[in-house]
Amino acid sequence: MRFIFVHGGFHGAWCWEKLIPEFTRRGHAALAIDCPGHGQRAAEDATLAGYRDAVVDVIEQGDIIVAHSMGGLTATVAADAAIDKVGHIVYLASSLPVEGQPTFPVGGGNPSQRPSPAGLIDGGRKMQLMPRDEAVAAFYHDCSPEITDWALRHLTPQPVAPLIEPVSVPRFWTSAPPRSLILCSNDRVSAASEGRQMRMSERLGVKPLSLDSSHSPFLSKPAECAEAILESLKRPGTGPVNPG
Template identity: 45%
Template sequence: MRFVLVHGGFHGAWCWSRTILELERLGHRAVAVDLPGHGERRDEEGDLGDRRDAIVSVLRPGDVLVGHSGGGYDATVAADAATGLVRHVVYLAAGLPREGRTIPEAMTMRDAEDGEIDGDVTGMLRYLRFHDDGRMEFADYEGARDFFHHDCDEPTARWAFERLTPESFGDYHSATVSIPRFWEADQDRAKPFLNSVQE
């Protein structure tokens, strides 16, 4: 089986290096994708379409597409664009878009017309430093470890922190997502996260 691995925010293909080795040890093949603005492509800018294209460009028939965290949105958009190539989509603590809505609306399970959307549903903003150009990055190692790498040993957490890239959502956050082919495909357990307590 061949896996295509999509990282989440601030990360890059590098974060999958140990996973790739383990999958290969089990007899599978795997490739990790750097989305524009991340990893080896850290100096590139890209919108939702550019991120989709980065994933689609490496897909082959029968691939299992894995999206982690914010990479779930990108993996889903890619799966919609290449339904004939993707066997399964796996969401690893990942987000799932909502048809006709923006990524922030999907993250919060609220619509813009419902009022102001809380952009910090995860509590991450307290760890970030913001730049005048709209980029944001983790202010320090302790914050990144607390938010992302709390269950890693110290050397691994420091290794990861040194590779994090600034995040710049730009058009990515304001784009309305439409994935009709994804919804028409055979669905197993792909559902947006719902709060267990509804108000």
């Protein structure tokens, strides 16, 4: 099997560095991508289409996409564009877009779900990094100090443009590939709250697996994370997905 790993917000392909060896030693091929505006592509302009193409440009027939956090948005729009190639999507402590809605509402809705002007930099184009203590509490509270320091050095500001563009993925809702969902029981990221994640499991039509970890199991528990991903492939959801 070949796995494509898709990072979440503020992160890049680097975040999978500890996990990928768990797959290669089990005989699987593995590839981590950088979306534009992230990782080694941090200087590039980011759009939702750019996120999509970062996956579509490398996907091969039957590939398994593992999407973390905001990477669920990327994986979903990519699957809509390459619906016949995707073998499975694993949503790992992840998000699922709502048809016709942006990830962050520009106006209306819950203000807590919108980027705060005080948190924007680069002329409003990017969300600034969290203070160290907040980032550790959100992402890495069960990671070793060494891993935490390494990860914090690699974080980059999050582009806003892909998150305020309405999402339309009609082929995904009607013809979604097999998929699974892994929840992290000690996840402290608000977007991964229990109620929201259970709603996501209902929309996907899956029974989620639970992993005893923070929001970043690929760093804190890579072996256990790999086993959970492989186990999740055995209990896929199939058929249409609820668009919202």
